[in-house]
Amino acid sequence: xxxxxxxxxxxxxxxxxxxxARVAAAxxxxxxxxxxxxxxxxxxxxxxxxxxxxxxxxYSVDINWARVAQxxxxxxxxxxxxxxxxxxxxxxxxxxGLRESLTMSVxxxxxxxxxxxxxxxxxxxxxxxxxxYFLCRGIIALSRTFQELIIAILFVAMFGFGPLAGxxxxxxxxxxxxxxxxxxxxxxxxxxxxxxxxxxxASWWQWIVWSVQPQVMPxxxxxxxxxxxxxFRESAVIGIVGAxxxxxxxxxxxxxxDYDTSAAVLLLIIGIVLLSEYFSGYVRRWxx
Amino acid sequence: xxxxxxLTKRYDTGDLALxxxxxxxxxxxxxxxxxxxxxxxxxxIRCVNRLVEPTSGSxxxxxxxITRVRGKALREARRQIGMIFQSYALVERxxxxxxxxxxRLGSVGFWRSWFRRFPEADVRQAITLLERVGLETMLxxxxxxxxxxxxxxxxxxxxxxxxxxxxxVDEPTASLDPKTSRQIMRLICELCAEQHLATIINIHDVALxxxxxxxxxxxxxxxVCYDGPPEGLTPEILTTIYGEEDWNATRREAEEGAxxxxxxxxxxxxGGHP
Numbered sequence: 203x204x205x206x207x208x209x210x211x212x213x214x215x216x217x218x219x220x221x222x223a224r225v226a227a228a229x230x231x232x233x234x235x236x237x238x239x240x241x242x243x244x245x246x247x248x249x250x251x252x253x254x255x256x257x258x259x260x261y262s263v264d265i266n267w268a269r270v271a272q273x274x275x276x277x278x279x280x281x282x283x284x285x286x287x288x289x290x291x292x293x294x295x296x297x298x299g300l301r302e303s304l305t306m307s308v309x310x311x312x313x314x315x316x317x318x319x320x321x322x323x324x325x326x327x328x329x330x331x332x333x334x335y336f337l338c339r340g341i342i343a344l345s346r347t348f349q350e351l352i353i354a355i356l357f358v359a360m361f362g363f364g365p366l367a368g369x370x371x372x373x374x375x376x377x378x379x380x381x382x383x384x385x386x387x388x389x390x391x392x393x394x395x396x397x398x399x400x401x402x403x404a405s406w407w408q409w410i411v412w413s414v415q416p417q418v419m420p421x422x423x424x425x426x427x428x429x430x431x432x433x434f435r436e437s438a439v440i441g442i443v444g445a446x447x448x449x450x451x452x453x454x455x456x457x458x459x460d461y462d463t464s465a466a467v468l469l470l471i472i473g474i475v476l477l478s479e480y481f482s483g484y485v486r487r488w489x490x
Numbered sequence: 491x492x493x494x495x496x497l498t499k500r501y502d503t504g505d506l507a508l509x510x511x512x513x514x515x516x517x518x519x520x521x522x523x524x525x526x527x528x529x530x531x532x533x534x535i536r537c538v539n540r541l542v543e544p545t546s547g548s549x550x551x552x553x554x555x556i557t558r559v560r561g562k563a564l565r566e567a568r569r570q571i572g573m574i575f576q577s578y579a580l581v582e583r584x585x586x587x588x589x590x591x592x593x594r595l596g597s598v599g600f601w602r603s604w605f606r607r608f609p610e611a612d613v614r615q616a617i618t619l620l621e622r623v624g625l626e627t628m629l630x631x632x633x634x635x636x637x638x639x640x641x642x643x644x645x646x647x648x649x650x651x652x653x654x655x656x657x658x659v660d661e662p663t664a665s666l667d668p669k670t671s672r673q674i675m676r677l678i679c680e681l682c683a684e685q686h687l688a689t690i691i692n693i694h695d696v697a698l699x700x701x702x703x704x705x706x707x708x709x710x711x712x713x714v715c716y717d718g719p720p721e722g723l724t725p726e727i728l729t730t731i732y733g734e735e736d737w738n739a740t741r742r743e744a745e746e747g748a749x750x751x752x753x754x755x756x757x758x759x760x761g762g763h764p
Contacts, residue, residue, distance in 0.1 A: 225626050228617035231610025233587060236630050 280303075280461050287469055288462035294457065296467060299441070299451035300474075306447050307370045307433035313369070314376025314433075315426055321377060321382030328396075329388060329414065338381065340402040345378025365446030372433045372440070383425055384418065391417040423489050427482035431475060438471055491517040492538070492656050493689035494736070495598040497547035498534055499712075507533040509712040510547070515688040520679050522699035522720070523692045525709035526732050534709070535658040539571045542563060550657055569596035572649030572687075574678070576661035578641040580648075582633035586625060589633055589644050591617045593651025614652070619647040623677060633711070639670035643677070650681060657682060659691040663698065671695070675702045696723065 227233065236375055289296065295310045322329045324338030342356075357367035391414055399413035441449015448467060455463040492515045499508040507530045515521050523531045525546065536542040538549055548557045556567040572593075580589050594612045595603055608616075620626040623643035628636065636644065642662060649657060659678060664669035675691075679702045682689045683750070693699045699706060700720040708716030708723075708731035716727050726738040 205592075210724075221627055221630075224629065225617065228587070228613050228629065231614045233608070233613040233616075233629075235585060235588060235606050338753075 265422065280464070283461035283465040284469070286462055287466040288460075289466045289470075292451065292460070292463045292466075294337050295451050295454075296463070296470065298446070299448035300470060302365050302450070303434060303437040303441070303447035304363050304474075306372060306429055306437050310369045310372030311376060311426065311433050312431045314373040314429070315380055317373070318377045318380035318384065321381035322388065325381055325385035326388035327385075328391075328393075329410070338385070342382045342385070344376055348384065350375050350436050350440055351443060354443050354445045358444045363446070366447035368437060368440055368447055372436060374409075375436070376429055376433065380425060380429060384422060387418045387421050388414055394456065412489055419477040420486070420489050424482065424486045427478065427485060431478045434474060434478070435471065438467075491515055491552055492690075493550040494538070495548045495550070497534070497537060497549065498545050499530070499537055499542065500545045507712050508537065510542070511709075511712070511714055513707065513714065514722050515656075515690060517688050518683065518686045519705060520682050520689045520691065520703045521707060522703040523690055523707050523709060524694070524699060524731065525695055527694075527754075529709040530712040531709055532660060534713075535573075535660060535690055535692060538656070538658060539568050539573060556679075567597060569652055570655045572652045572654035573658045574642070574649050574657065574659040574662055576643050576664050578638070578645045578665075580633040580636075580641050580644055585629065586620070586631050586636070586644055587616060587629040588621060590647045592652055593648040596652065598670055601652045616647070616651060616672040617673065619650055622681070623647050638666050639674065641673050642666065642670075646674075646677060646681065650685070654687065659689065661692050664694060667723065671698060671702075680701070696728065 222294065224233075237245060238431065295384065321341050324334045325342055327335055350371055355372040357374075359371045360369065361367045393431045395417070396409070396413040399409050404412060437445075437447040438449040438452060441447040441451070442453045445449070448471065452464060452467045455461075455467065492513075494511055494513040497508055497511045497513075498506075500506050509530075511534060513521075525531055525532065533542055537544045538551075544557060548555055550556070551567060551570060554567070556564070559567055581592065584592070586645050588606070591606075591608050591612060593616075594608060598608060598612070617626055617629070620629060623646060625640060625643055625647070628640065632642065633644070657678075661731065662674055662678065666674060675698060678689070678691070681687075681711075691699070691703065700723060703720055706712055706718065706720050706723060708727070715730055716723070729735065730739050
């Protein structure tokens with residue numbers, strides 16, 4: 203919207219007339235909210251575009267029902283295994299895989315958060331100088347661009363098979379996630395206390411620790427626990443490309459059509475995620 | 491119109507916020523509730539519309555006991571009680587007109603309100619109220635585009651959209667400059683007279699209250715310790731409400747006092763006792 207000063211008198215007059223008409227209409231009981239997009243042409247073409255998109259989507263999705271029916275059997279087989287999970291036959295491998303996954307997620311979360319905090323501070327527009335801001339936002343964008351699986355493939359190629367590649371993968375993904383959310387939380391922090399602490403003559407680090415940190419700490423803790431949870435789940439996925447953890451066990455069992463063991467692994471993952479959900483709720487109540 | 495009988499509120503923490511308050515407000519009367527911070531003023535008006543649950547006692551609005559009502563009956567009771575807030579409490583991302591019309595939500599169904607299809611009578615009433623508070627040309631402005639005084643006017647219009655029988659006003663002027671404060675108080679009192687509403691105003695500014703209201707109630711530690719006309723607020727009575735202070739201090743004395751205070755601060759900084 204352009205400012206009043208830059209508008210021609212004719213436009214201002216038209217605005218005033220439109221306003222008067224709306225007030226008059228309301229007096230006679232007629233009122234509709236102003237549309238969010240003021241140009242009628244743009245509004246209708248956007249609506250039409252959405253409609254055309256949906257129609258195209260409908261015609262472009264090609265479903266082979268015969269193949270679905272075939273796969274349904276296998277899926278039912280798999281779901282059926284959840285009622286007969288087998289924790290025992292591959293018990294040793296499951297325990298090793300789980301322990302490896304848990305270790306990987308904890309190490310990667312701690313490492314990732316330690317690196318994400320400086321990046322997050324630098325990525326907050328209200329506290330970082332412009333060049334630092336752009337650098338840190340670049341790091342965040344880079345880390346968030348690639349899906350964990352792709353990074354895992356790269357790191358497996360660099361460090362060889364095993365949990366080390368997994369740890370680096372998860373830590374790298376954690377940096378992007380945590381730094382972005384931390385930076386946004388800092389940008390949303392209240393300005394007044396930050397001004398007040400700066401007015402006391404505090405140094406930059408004192409300023410951060412006394413005015414920013416208290417405001418973002420509860421969210422930082424909550425997000426860290428959430429990320430731990432994500433890293434654990436991701437560790438099951440990246441295991442499939444050889445980055446260690448429970449994913450390797452899961453992948454092997456699926457390849458052998460040993461669905462009872464797969465079901466056991468999945469149930470354990472669900473159980474651990476539920477536990478962490480409960481734990482994070484407890485910690486968040488306690489830190490608020 | 492409103493009868494409060496032996497109302498007591500004890501918070502879960504054990505703090506006694508209201509101690510056996512008995513009060514009756516007839517229609518058309520504007521009552522100012524004064525008292526120091528923490529005396530229970532906010533708790534009292536929030537008990538009336540049940541934002542806070544009273545521990546014991548009763549609240550009777552227009553002959554109906556609303557102390558223990560729940561669900562639909564509670565919503566109906568709240569619809570009859572308008573509330574105006576200290577920090578305006580507008581939904582700032584909605585337009586002025588939407589904020590005012592939100593006062594009708596107790597009477598308009600969900601889908602009608604979702605599609606903003608308010609009855610013509612409601613729209614007419616909304617624009618009439620906006621004209622009354624002088625903001626009809628702002629109807630399409632967003633709430634956050636207004637000044638403090640304008641926001642409070644919208645807050646007043648929203649409360650009156652409910653066609654309330656009773657108006658609860660919580661520190662309406664605490665965030666406003668002295669001139670705007672007077673305009674807002676005058677507006678509230680005029681509208682109450684026009685619509686014959688019973689009104690309770692929580693207010694810190696005793697002089698402002700005396701200028702506009704019919705009756706003053708002083709609360710101290712949750713109990714009523716003064717109930718009478720504004721002229722009856724003598725320095726002795728103010729002392730019983732607020733505690734010791736020089737109520738007639740002239741400007742000159744105040745300045746001298748400030749000097750003395752500065753001395754005390756200096757003393758305190760040096761670690762001495764004043």
